[in-house]
Amino acid sequence: MRMINYANKIIRELEQAVDHLPAAETEFLAERILAGGSVFVAGAGRSGLMTRAFAMRLMHMGIPAYVVGETSTPGLEEGDILLIGSGSGETKSLLPMAEKAKSLGGTLVTVTINPDSTLGVLSDITVKLPGVVKDKADGTGRSIQPMGSLFEQMLLIFFDALILRLMEKKGQSSGKMFGRHANLE
Secondary structure, eight states: OOHHHHHHHHHHHHHHHHTTOOHHHHHHHHHHHHTSSOEEEEESHHHHHHHHHHHHHHHHHTOOEEETTOTTOOOOOTTOEEEEEOSSSOOTTTHHHHHHHHHTTOEEEEEESOTTSHHHHHOSEEEEOOOOOGGGOOSSSSOSSSTTHHHHHHHHHHHHHHHHHHHHHHTOOHHHHHTTSOOOO
């Protein structure tokens, strides 16, 4: 099959998956982010890369955002948010930081395929996204893509849509955000 055919199939999968984005949980999360405090993000592998992209856009909006594990990341304080992206909701390296955030009085948010997972149940806010857990994806199920690709792509789309909603609620423009873009490169 030609690459363009694969790309078209991926786009069709994404179009179908977008119809399943959770409106109520998204709106609640937007309100919580705008209520104040810092937003800390964490994830493993490609999901972690998507959460990093979200943190960058929050920073562009002027919302204090940090990636867990970076040397310049401060400590989480009461009222802050820890947002975790995990398809399975069972990523072992993320569980201790989720528990620690809760013990510090933080709000735990998990974006996952499986809201009944350990992270999903522990969370104050759980957002369910469409996708296939990576160890269950064999190309014959709900996605032609390998492993967790559909979830990871939906994670980025979800975060970008959430940024647009936050921009709308704050009356913020892309031009204003660009003013916070890195300028030392």
